[in-house]
Amino acid sequence: MSDLRDLARTSSAWPFQEARQLLDERLKGEKPEKGYVLFETGYGPSGLPHIGTFGEVVRTTMVRRAFELLAPDIPTRMFCFSDDMDGLRKVPDNIPNKDLVAQHLGKPLTQVPDPFGTHESFGHHNNARLRAFLDSFGFDYEFKSATEVYKSGGFDQAALRILECYDEIMAVMLPTLGEERQQTYSPFLPVCAKTGRVLQVPVVERKLDAGTIVYRDEDGSLVETPVTGGHVKLQWKADWAMRWYALGVDYEMSGKDLIPSVQLSGKICRILGGTPPQNLSYELFLDDQGQKISKSKGNGLSVEDWLRYAPPESLALFMYQQPKRAKRLYFDVIPRNVDDWLTYIEKFPNQEPKDQLNNPAWHIHNGKPPREEAHLSFSILLNLVSVCHTEDKAVLWHFISRYAPGATPEKAPILDKLVGYAIAYYRDFVRPNKKYRKATEMEVAALADLAGELENFSGEATAEALQDIVFEVGKRHPFEDLKTWFKTLYEVLLGQEQGPRMGSFIALYGVNETIDLLKRAIAGEDLAA
Incomplete structure (x- = not known):
């Protein structure tokens, strides 16, 4: 294991690069005072979970496992934190019973009825969707609900610290806001005792000794409320910083679009007396139109979509590849990722240890990929x-x-x-x-030639031998090039513009079956039937 650890010190795989930076630069090779290294991922359950959320967990887990190889004597934990106390700002496009949900705008997500009718609230429903996916991957994580932590007093000390540092925090935040928003901004968002809504209202007085704030309610009255016990929550940039400070978060990823927020939250965390976590800013996923994937719009793929058509390991591979590069995430990327995953796990057993650490399969399977011959792509x-x-x-x-x-x-x-x-x-x-087309007169001649060659073939029907036959037939006929010949085979025989390596396909489908298929095409039969 020590030899493998030495190899990990020089591995070019990005999870090892992140883990080395965390161990050497942030921790200086030492175990934190709290006794463990804390990895965190955040989830905003205002819409149905989408792949970007899960990608964050997959990638963070990969860094965590790389860290554990580098520093096996330092314990690690991973929190998956749901911001389910946020007020619902708008009704998502992709849910049922929108009218029911619309009646509860502004309330914490855990106080909004579940439009699906399966859980006690919309927040609980989406949390359950998230946890079900994480559990299906077998992740080692601890789920944290903002509602539960706030109400149980887990953030009380940090909230009081926010109260103490109120002016310094305002000095950081106000320059980033528009003039109108500056008039009402406060890091504290009271939860109205009358309506249950999370309020964005001005704080007119702070009482440090009592641990309370006085705010002007929407009806103009003044209300005093504790900043502890879940009576208020924090604006999200302050909330993020408070969480880093309160929990001692060491590592957290976030999307490239949140870089300014990471910087602001980092400043607030330092004001509180904490150290912001190491951060990796990853690129965003795009839908089939090149637009950013959105939870509320429901564009792009859901986790369930991917897992309906491919194994979860192929999704993990998609997340592993080039996290700092924007990638198109739509149904047509699935087959390639499945085949790439098969290739990586097939190569793994025969690789040198240093190459295994650079193989995505090591990071997808925590160093223990399954062993099965990839019989077919x-x-x-x-x-x-x-x-x-x-x-x-x-x-x-x-x-x-x-x-x-x-x-x-x-x-x-x-x-x-x-x-x-x-x-x-x-x-x-x-x-x-699928769009099958009839063969032209010239193409019919080529198809008949191929059928004849296959009928006369008496050697071992290997993919290579059959591919040679297809090549030779294509060369004998006046196609513009061999690419055009193969495209003809795909369009006429398979009803698609692209297709497999024909030798491999014939070997799998069978020589006699392929001859029959060719004869049907030559006769002009409908191959879609």
Whole structure:
């Protein structure tokens, strides 16, 4: 293990780079006074959970595991903190029963009725959605609810410290606000005892000895309330800083769009007497139109969407790759990520230890990737489903078992799951977009030539040998180039503009079956039937 630790000191994988910076620069190689290193992720449950939220947890976990390899004698913890005491500012676009929710605008999310009717509040519903995903990944985390921590007194001491440093905090915040907002701004947001709403109202007096503030209510009356016990919550930049200070957070990621907020919260944290956590600013995810993914709009993918069509490890790989680069996150990125994940886990056992630490599979699987031969790529499975026109796994396994005799659903559980995912992906995304076309006269001649070559072929039907046949046939006919020939095969035989390596596809589907498919295309039959 010590040799592996030495290799981790020089690994170029970004989680190890982050972990080394945390250990060497922030902690100076020492265990914090609180006895552990605290990693935190934050979640704003005003809308349904989306992949960006979970990406933060996945990535933070990767840094945590890298840190634990570098410093095994320093305990670590990870808090997943939900800002569920925030007032609901608007009704999300992608929920049922919007009228029900609209009646409770301004109230803490844990006081807004659940529009789905499954939990005691909207905040509890979204928290449960988040936790279900985290649990499905097997994350080691501690869930923290802002509502519970505020009301239990967990933030009381920090809130009183905010009261003491009120003027210094205002001096930091006011220059960042517009003139109108400056008139009402306070780091404290009282929770109205009459309406239950979180109020953005001016504080007219602070009573340090009593630990209270006096604010002007919306009806003009003056109200005194404690800053402890959940009677108030903090504006989010002050809230973030207070949380870092109160909990002693050592590491927290955030999106690139929050860089100014990180800087402001860092200043407030220092005013309180704390040290802001090490931060990684990651790039944002974009939908299919190149727009930022939004919880309230519900554009892009949900976690459930991805997991309907691919294993969670492929989603973890998407999160691992280039966190500081904006990436398009839509359904069509799923197959590539599945295939890349398969490649990484297949390579892992034969790599040198230093290369294993740089392999994404180490970070996805905490150093212990599963071992299973990647018999087939996800892309070629999609094409098998496509040409078979079936949603029956048994039919697909008939072809797979012939192609890879040692593979069975029991012996190749990863492959068996991929077959199910491929069926779902084909049904929802491939089949609706298929557009078969008839072959031209010149193309018919080429297809007939290919069918004849396959009929006369007597060697071992390997993917390489079959690919050579396809190449040679393409060269004999007046296609503009071989790319055009392969595109013809995809459009005529598979109903799509792109497709698999044809040799691999024929080897999987079967030579005789491919000959029959070619003859149907030559005869002008409807291959979509």
